[in-house]
Amino acid sequence: MKAAPFDYVRASSVEMAVDALRDGAVALAGGQSLIPLLNARARRPAVVVDVSRLPLAGVEQVGSTLVLGAMTRLRAAETSPVVRRAVPLLAEALTHVGHVSVRNRGTVGGSVAHADPAAELPAVLLALDAVFSVRGRGGTREVDARDFFRGPHRTALAADELLTGIRVPLPPATARCGIAELSRRPHDLAITAVFTSVVLTGRVVTDVRIAVAGAAPVPLRAHAAEHVLRGEVFGPDVLAAAAEAAADATDPIDDVHAPAAYRRDMTAVLTRRALRQAVPA
Ligand SMILES: Cc1cc2nc3c(=O)[nH]c(=O)nc-3n(C[C@H](O)[C@H](O)[C@H](O)COP(=O)(O)OP(=O)(O)OC[C@H]3O[C@@H](n4cnc5c(N)ncnc54)[C@H](O)[C@@H]3O)c2cc1C
Known part of the structure; x- marks a missing residue:
């Protein structure tokens, strides 16, 4: 057509x-x-x-913040030495977005503005506490990732606003990351995916971020699961409790790709896997 x-x-x-x-x-x-x-x-x-030729492409570290222009191609962000060094969770998440040909054309701003609930980038930016710069006729405003995603393909952007940039506070250098994604074929949109970042002091969890894609109308931050882990010795019991808490936070739908109950169950499985990837036994 x-x-x-x-x-x-x-x-x-x-x-x-x-x-x-x-x-x-x-x-x-x-x-x-x-x-x-x-x-x-x-x-x-x-x-x-x-808007593809606007001078809004580029990746740089400014102090303790990673700054991405909205027109930065997904592949450019993924392969950027700055992103790989400073925010490896983001670089790794981007490798899951479609095929290289899609990432060569697609932009970080486009992926965020499109706000597909199963997309990797919105979820990982939620885990990283990103802030979005939005330009309208009245000027520029900043919107936290937690306030940005409003529903499937719905965001805080007004129809006459442009997403111009993304700021990501750098995680500590000691943060370890893990991603577990379920999709029908490699590089398909996720059925469900979990993104984790864990900071340990000894074996005690001092910081943890868990975000889930494909398990609710918007990307989810699994705060209750993070709460279960924070301050605890990292181990199988606490891991299992966190995985259940992440699943409890979901609000999945039935669709042609998977029933809601399956997405919920897989959230628990994928949360365990992602955390184990971050902190192997
Ligand atoms: C074969 C294939 C596989 C894919 N697999 C995945 C996948 O696995 N994971 C995934 O997350 N995505 C996947 N996608 C979707 C795609 O990668 C992203 O949605 C896409 O890259 C969006 O960026 P874009 O620059 O192409 O946006 P466009 O397609 O140009 O725009 C998308 C939407 O965002 C709006 N928009 C774009 N830029 C801005 C801006 N700066 N400010 C305000 N609004 C804006 C547009 O108006 C439009 O509504 C796939 C796509 C294809 C074709």
Whole structure:
């Protein structure tokens, strides 16, 4: 199928993009999600605003923060030496997003704005306490990841706002990470996936982050599971309790990919696996 007719605007500045994002217009970044939706006529915008050439691509460490421009290609972020060194959980999570060809075109901003509940990047950014920079006609505002995702493909972005950047506080150098993902085929969207970061002092858990994709209408931060682990000696009993707490936090749906009960059960299994990957026995 071909897309319904639309007007095309190539934005040459952020101001121009924001100004053009009105009256049913939609931003086009890497097109890896939007183009299939246009072609399926699942979206019929009057205007497509091409933001892919805006000077918003780049990765840098600024003090204790990793700063990613929204137009940074997923593959560029994944292979960035800065990301790999400073936030290995993010670099590793990005390797799970589609195929290399998808990551070569898709952007970090596009993946976040698309807000697929099963997507890796929103969940891992939630685990990392990322902050999103959003530009509208009234100026720039900052939105914490925990307040950004509102529902399947729904975010705190207004229709005329552009996501311009992502800031990630650097985790401690001693943080160990683990990712466990269930998908039908390698590089398919996750049925369910769990992202963990663990800091130990001796064997005691002093910091832990657990986020789950594909188990609720939005990416989930498993706070109760983190609470179970924090301050405890890392071991099988506490691990099992945390895995159950993560599963209890889910609000999964039945769909063609998996029944809700399966996603819930797999959240427990994947939480255990991800934590074990972070801290092998
Ligand atoms: C074969 C295939 C496999 C895939 N597998 C996965 C997978 O395993 N995991 C996964 O997470 N994703 C997967 N995807 C989806 C895809 O990787 C991401 O959703 C995509 O990269 C989004 O980024 P984009 O730059 O292509 O966004 P686009 O497709 O251009 O845009 C997506 C949406 O975000 C909006 N948008 C884009 N940029 C901005 C911005 N800066 N500000 C405001 N709104 C914006 C657009 O208006 C649109 O609504 C897959 C896609 C394909 C085609």
